[in-house]
Amino acid sequence: MHEYKRIGRDLVYKGSIIDYYKDTIEVANGNTVKWDFIDHHGAAAVVPVTDDGKLLMVRQYRNALDRYTLEIPAGGMNPGEDYKVAAARELEEETGYKSDELEFLIKVNTTVAFCNEEIGIYVARNLVKSEQRLDEDEYIDVVAMDVEELCNMIYEAKIKDGKTISAILAYKNKYVEKN
Amino acid sequence: MHEYKRIGRDLVYKGSIIDYYKDTIEVANGNTVKWDFIDHHGAAAVVPVTDDGKLLMVRQYRNALDRYTLEIPAGGMNPGEDYKVAAARELEEETGYKSDELEFLIKVNTTVAFCNEEIGIYVARNLVKSEQRLDEDEYIDVVAMDVEELCNMIYEAKIKDGKTISAILAYKNKYVEKN
Numbered sequence: 001m002h003e004y005k006r007i008g009r010d011l012v013y014k015g016s017i018i019d020y021y022k023d024t025i026e027v028a029n030g031n032t033v034k035w036d037f038i039d040h041h042g043a044a045a046v047v048p049v050t051d052d053g054k055l056l057m058v059r060q061y062r063n064a065l066d067r068y069t070l071e072i073p074a075g076g077m078n079p080g081e082d083y084k085v086a087a088a089r090e091l092e093e094e095t096g097y098k099s100d101e102l103e104f105l106i107k108v109n110t111t112v113a114f115c116n117e118e119i120g121i122y123v124a125r126n127l128v129k130s131e132q133r134l135d136e137d138e139y140i141d142v143v144a145m146d147v148e149e150l151c152n153m154i155y156e157a158k159i160k161d162g163k164t165i166s167a168i169l170a171y172k173n174k175y176v177e178k179n
Numbered sequence: 180m181h182e183y184k185r186i187g188r189d190l191v192y193k194g195s196i197i198d199y200y201k202d203t204i205e206v207a208n209g210n211t212v213k214w215d216f217i218d219h220h221g222a223a224a225v226v227p228v229t230d231d232g233k234l235l236m237v238r239q240y241r242n243a244l245d246r247y248t249l250e251i252p253a254g255g256m257n258p259g260e261d262y263k264v265a266a267a268r269e270l271e272e273e274t275g276y277k278s279d280e281l282e283f284l285i286k287v288n289t290t291v292a293f294c295n296e297e298i299g300i301y302v303a304r305n306l307v308k309s310e311q312r313l314d315e316d317e318y319i320d321v322v323a324m325d326v327e328e329l330c331n332m333i334y335e336a337k338i339k340d341g342k343t344i345s346a347i348l349a350y351k352n353k354y355v356e357k358n
Binding site: 003004006012013015016017018020022023025027028029031033034035036037038043061062063064065066069071076105106107108109110111112113114115116117118136137139151154155157160161162163165166169170172173174 | 182183185191192194195196197199201202204206207208210212213214215216217222240241242243244245248250255284285286287288289290291292293294295296297315316318330333334336339340341342344345348349351352353
C-alpha cells in the first residue's frame with residue numbers, strides 16, 4: 001500500500017516531555033499535506049495485583065485535564081531503558097511496593113492520529129513493601145481497589161484514562177474468573 | 180487537595196488538529212513548574228457490530244507511527260457537535276454503513292500526561308448499507324473481524340491503538356457471552 005509517503009519532518013518546538021513537529025506527506029492523489037506529529041519517548045505502566053486480588057491505583061493531578069485522575073502507576077522511560085525495567089521502577093517509585101514477578105500484558109499507542117507514544121504495560125504480582133520515591137514536584141495517593149468496582153467506574157465514565165481502561169479490562173479478560 | 184494550581188497557559192504553536200501550550204503550575208512545595216499541554220477538540224469512535232456479531236474495523240496510514248493501523252472507526256468532532264452524532268457520522272463516512280441504534284460504551288482520555296483529548300465511544304448495531312464518504316486525502320479499508328481474533332491480536336501486541344483496545348475489551352466484557 002502506498003497511498004501515503006512521509007517526505008519531511010520539521011521540528012517546530014522542543015517541549016519538556018514531548019516535541020512538536022510538522023510532517024509533510026505525499027498523498028497518492030497528488031496532494032502534499034502537512035500533518036501534526038508529537039514525538040514522545042515512551043512510557044511503562046503496571047497493573048499491581050495485591051495478594052487478595054485488588055489492584056493498586058494512583059490518584060494524581062493532571063494539568064492537561066485540570067483535575068485529579070485515578071490511574072494505574074505509570075511513567076516515562078529513561079533513555080535506553082527496557083519497558084519491563086521501567087514498569088518495575090515506576091511501580092516501586094509511585095506505590096512503595098516492589099515486585100520481581102512482572103508479566104507482559106499489552107502495548108498501547110495512546111493517540112495514533114498525531115503522536116508516537118507507546119506504553120508497555122505489565123502485570124505485577126507478589127508485591128513486597130518498599131518505599132515510595134516521588135519526584136520533587138510529584139504528589140501521588142495510592143489506593144487498593146476491587147477489579148469489579150474499577151470496571152463499573154469505567155462504564156460510568158468515572159475512569160477515563162485510556163491506558164488504565166485498556167490495562168484493567170485486558171487484565172480482567174485474561175486473568176479474572178468469568179462470572 | 181491543593182498540591183497544584185495552574186496559574187498560566189501560554190500558546191506556543193497552533194497546529195492543524197492540535198494546539199501546543201506551556202502551562203505554569205504552582206506546586207505546594209513552593210516550586211513553579213512549566214508543563215506541556217496539547218489542546219485537542221475531542222473525537223468520537225464507534226464499535227460497529229454486524230448482524231453475525233463481527234466488528235467492522237478500519238485500516239489506515241498514521242504518519243505519527245509511519246505505518247498502517249487497525250482501528251475502530253473514529254474521527255474528530257465538528258464544532259458544537261455531540262459525541263453520539265459524531266460517532267454516527269464517522270461510522271457512515273468511514274465504513275459506508277449507518278445505524279440509528281447507537282449506545283454509549285465508554286469515554287477515553289487518550290494521554291492524560293499532556294493532552295485533554297477525550298473520545299466518546301459508542302456501540303452501533305443494525306447496520307444498514309450506505310456510502311463511504313472519505314475526505315479528499317483519506318484512504319481507508321474496512322474489514323469485518325471476529326471479537327476473539329481481535330482480542331488475540333491485542334494480547335499479541337498486533338493491535339496497539341489505545342481507543343481500539345479499550346473499546347473492544349469494554350464491548351467484549353459487557354456484551355459478549357462469557358467463555
